[in-house]
Amino acid sequence: MRKVRHISVFILVSALAIVFLFPFYVAVLMAFKSPQETYDAFYALPAKLDLANFAHAWDTSHYPTAFMNSLIITVVAIGLIVTISAMAGYSIARRNKKFYQMFFVLFLAGMMVPFQITMLPIYKLGKTLHMIDTHWGIILIYGGAGIQMGVLFYTGFIRAISREIEEAATIDGCSTPGIFFRIILPLLKPVTATVLVLNALYIWNDFLLPLLFLQDASYRTIPLQQYFFFGQYSSDLNLAFAYAVMGMVPIIVFFLFMQKYIIKGIAAGAVKG
Amino acid sequence: MSVFKRTVKNEFWYVLFLMPGFCLFALALLVPLGMGIRYSFTDWDGVSQSLRYIGWGNYKNALTDDDLWMALINTFKYAIILTVVVNVLSLLFALLLDSYLKFRNVFRTVFFLPSVISIVLSGFIWSYNYSTGLPKLFSFFGFDNVTSPLGNPSYALFGVIVIAVWQGIGAPMIIYIAGLQGIPQEIVESAKIDGAGTSKTLWHIVLPLLAPSFTINMVLTLTGALKVFDLVFVTTHGGPAFATEVMSTYIYSSSFASYKGGYGMALSMIFFVVLVVVTLIQLSVFRRREVEV
Numbered sequence: 364m365r366k367v368r369h370i371s372v373f374i375l376v377s378a379l380a381i382v383f384l385f386p387f388y389v390a391v392l393m394a395f396k397s398p399q400e401t402y403d404a405f406y407a408l409p410a411k412l413d414l415a416n417f418a419h420a421w422d423t424s425h426y427p428t429a430f431m432n433s434l435i436i437t438v439v440a441i442g443l444i445v446t447i448s449a450m451a452g453y454s455i456a457r458r459n460k461k462f463y464q465m466f467f468v469l470f471l472a473g474m475m476v477p478f479q480i481t482m483l484p485i486y487k488l489g490k491t492l493h494m495i496d497t498h499w500g501i502i503l504i505y506g507g508a509g510i511q512m513g514v515l516f517y518t519g520f521i522r523a524i525s526r527e528i529e530e531a532a533t534i535d536g537c538s539t540p541g542i543f544f545r546i547i548l549p550l551l552k553p554v555t556a557t558v559l560v561l562n563a564l565y566i567w568n569d570f571l572l573p574l575l576f577l578q579d580a581s582y583r584t585i586p587l588q589q590y591f592f593f594g595q596y597s598s599d600l601n602l603a604f605a606y607a608v609m610g611m612v613p614i615i616v617f618f619l620f621m622q623k624y625i626i627k628g629i630a631a632g633a634v635k636g
Numbered sequence: 637m638s639v640f641k642r643t644v645k646n647e648f649w650y651v652l653f654l655m656p657g658f659c660l661f662a663l664a665l666l667v668p669l670g671m672g673i674r675y676s677f678t679d680w681d682g683v684s685q686s687l688r689y690i691g692w693g694n695y696k697n698a699l700t701d702d703d704l705w706m707a708l709i710n711t712f713k714y715a716i717i718l719t720v721v722v723n724v725l726s727l728l729f730a731l732l733l734d735s736y737l738k739f740r741n742v743f744r745t746v747f748f749l750p751s752v753i754s755i756v757l758s759g760f761i762w763s764y765n766y767s768t769g770l771p772k773l774f775s776f777f778g779f780d781n782v783t784s785p786l787g788n789p790s791y792a793l794f795g796v797i798v799i800a801v802w803q804g805i806g807a808p809m810i811i812y813i814a815g816l817q818g819i820p821q822e823i824v825e826s827a828k829i830d831g832a833g834t835s836k837t838l839w840h841i842v843l844p845l846l847a848p849s850f851t852i853n854m855v856l857t858l859t860g861a862l863k864v865f866d867l868v869f870v871t872t873h874g875g876p877a878f879a880t881e882v883m884s885t886y887i888y889s890s891s892f893a894s895y896k897g898g899y900g901m902a903l904s905m906i907f908f909v910v911l912v913v914v915t916l917i918q919l920s921v922f923r924r925r926e927v928e929v
Contacts, residue, residue: 369736376732380746383802386761387749389769405772443660451657454650466654473665475912477863479884480904483682483891484671485664507664510657539649568754570866586754590870593760600764607760611753618752622745629807630814 390611393604401601416605423596424606428581429588430613435498436584437566440505444562445555447506448513453543455514456521457529467518473511478571486575496579504576505566513558516631520554521547557628560621567614585610675901682897694902704903706878707886708910710793714882715861718797722804722857723850729805730812731838744813751806759870762799786872789879796880800867804860808853815849816842851922859915883907 393401394416395409420426455467478485485504486495494500524547532542573587583591589610596603618625676694680687698704729747733740750758766784774782785795819842827837865884868874874881874889887907891900 372732372735372737376737376743379729380743383746383750386758386765386802389765390761393764405769406776447657447660450653454653458647458650463650463654466658470657470661473661475915476665476669476908477911479863479865479887480908480911481665481668481672482888483897483900483904484668484675487682488663488668488671503660504664507660507662510661511665514657543653564752568752570754570756570870586756589754589760590756593756603760604764607757611757614752614754615749618749619745626744626748626810629810 390604390607393601394608396601398599398601416601417609420602420605420609423602424588424592424609425580426588426606426609429583429585432498432577432582433567433584433613436502436505437563439498440502440509440566441559441562443502443506444509444513445558448510448558449517449548449551449555450543451510452514452517452521453547456518457526467514470511470514478508482571482575489576495576496582498582501572501576504572505562509558509562509566512561516554516558517551520551524550554631556624557631560625560628563617563621564614564625567617585613672901672904675898676905677902678898680898680901681895682891682900683895687898690898694899695906697899698902698906703878703881703886704906707881707883710878710880711862711864711882714793714797714800714864714880715858717794718800718804718861719854719857721797721801722808723853725801726805726808726853727812727846727850729809730816733809734813734816744809747809748806750803753803755803755866756870758799758803759867762802763871766795787876789877792872792876792879796867796871799871800861800864803867804857808857811849811853812846815846819845847922854922855915855918858918859911862911862914883910 392406392408395413397413397415400407400409451466451470455463489495489500489504492500494503528546529542532546537545567584568586569584570586570590573584574590577583577587580588580591589606592606593603596606675687677689677691678687679690679693733744733747737743763784763786766786771782771784774780785791785798823845824837824841827841832840863884864882865888868880868882868885869888872880874885883903884907887900887903890896890903894900
């Protein structure tokens with residue numbers, strides 16, 4: 364009886380998994396087939412492993428440029444978010460004064476204001492300050508957006524760290540920045556992993572901000588480049604799908620390697636919220 | 637040493653530590669929000685340098701704008717249906733994965749996988765599946781004339797919701813799994829010893845103890861869904877016939893395509909107030925429920 368139930372649950376979950384994987388299957392299938400093969404037998408596997416679509420997509424899409432743009436923006440923005448959030452979180456956690464708590468509330472309230480409602484002024488501001496079509500412009504904006512959640516994580520984590528080490532260090536003549544960089548920062552690894560993975564997924568896949576800020580083709584990130592590529596090659600779908608598969612490989616590899624941290628990060632984020 | 641000097645000495649580094657974050661926060665949020673509030677009272681077209689203050693004019697126009705009401709209705713329809721479906725399914729998946737199941741980590745990875753790809757990609761893949769892949773599949777089973785829901789005003793919104801469900805199950809499922817693992821095993825076992833069956837244990841013990849996870853998932857999915865932009869923008873652009881126009885895409889087209897910057901900002905501020913009110917209502921409702929449990 365028990366065994367029957369286990370098997371039926373297994374079959375049910377497997378069926379759901381197939382439904383979930385189906386769109387990926389179609390995408391990969393399209394990427395490896397020629398238009399003629401797709402026309403002849405849509406769901407059949409390709410006759411041979413043909414990488415022609417990928418080679419063609421690589422040549423026409425500036426994939427390496429888009430990949431480097433995504434990588435630079437994501438990595439630098441995350442470095443920035445981690446640094447400024449940890450520093451601000453340290454101040455807020457260690458100074459129990461109204462002045463600092465006011466900033467904490469301000470950052471939290473900021474979470475209620477999404478880019479969707481400030482997109483026009485942010486674009487206008489970006490134009491005025493010459494931030495459009497630069498890497499640093501969009502990175503600074505991601506920094507200002509990322510600190511809101513970052514401060515929440517770091518403040519909570521630092522509050523739980525005992526002050527005794529810091530007090531001892533102060534007596535030994537260590538300055539505040541010294542304490543932060545030598546003692547506190549190395550202790551923050553677990554919470555940094557959380558902040559890192561959550562922001563990595565968000566920034567790598569973000570579409571709205573690149574749409575506003577990265578208009579020149581040489582600055583486009585992967586999602587934005589894909590958006591234009593799909594529009595341009597809407598008649599050659601096999602090519603477009605080859606590019607789609609190329610676009611999802613990096614983030615899926617990242618996910619598979621960092622899965623443990625991503626899952627921990629999401630669960631931790633839920634407890635905080 | 638004077639009090640002032642000592643305060644400066646004590647606080648100097650802490651204030652300095654706070655400043656980089658605050659400056660970027662001001663750049664990304666405070667200044668644009670302030671500019672947006674100001675623009676919402678002007679007739680600015682979004683491009684030129686000239687603007688004229690017109691008081692509450694934009695807001696008055698917005699209240700009688702049928703398109704705004706349609707966009708608001710679409711947004712809430714989308715968000716409410718999505719929130720309910722995502723939460724029911726992700727809870728079901730979490731319960732299935734939390735039970736005795738072979739390869740459950742593999743299944744968890746599979747269900748989470750759609751969440752990690754960009755919305756541009758999922759929108760593209762699904763648009764094609766709707767227009768070609770699924771009709772071919774259905775004709776295989778003898779159903780012909782299946783067309784893409786995205787092209788039909790009556791079904792387009794549901795077509796978009798299906799994509800959002802596919803991509804949105806992952807994170808809530810993880811949160812429910814974490815919640816389930818946080819339930820002390822003794823409580824479940826003692827209920828079983830007292831003679832409660834699987835369904836009774838689930839209904840009276842497990843689900844009430846999941847209330848915190850439920851709260852956070854409802855709030856996260858609903859506020860996320862209300863802000864939807866990318867998915868609609870890449871699949872339907874708000875069409876056909878305004879059927880999927882949501883607040884974010886309507887703000888975008890007013891601000892950038894129709895050259896009504898001032899009006900677009902008034903829409904943004906109205907939407908902002910709606911978002912804040914919804915979040916506050918949700919938090920108070922669910923937190924109260926949790927205390928009772």
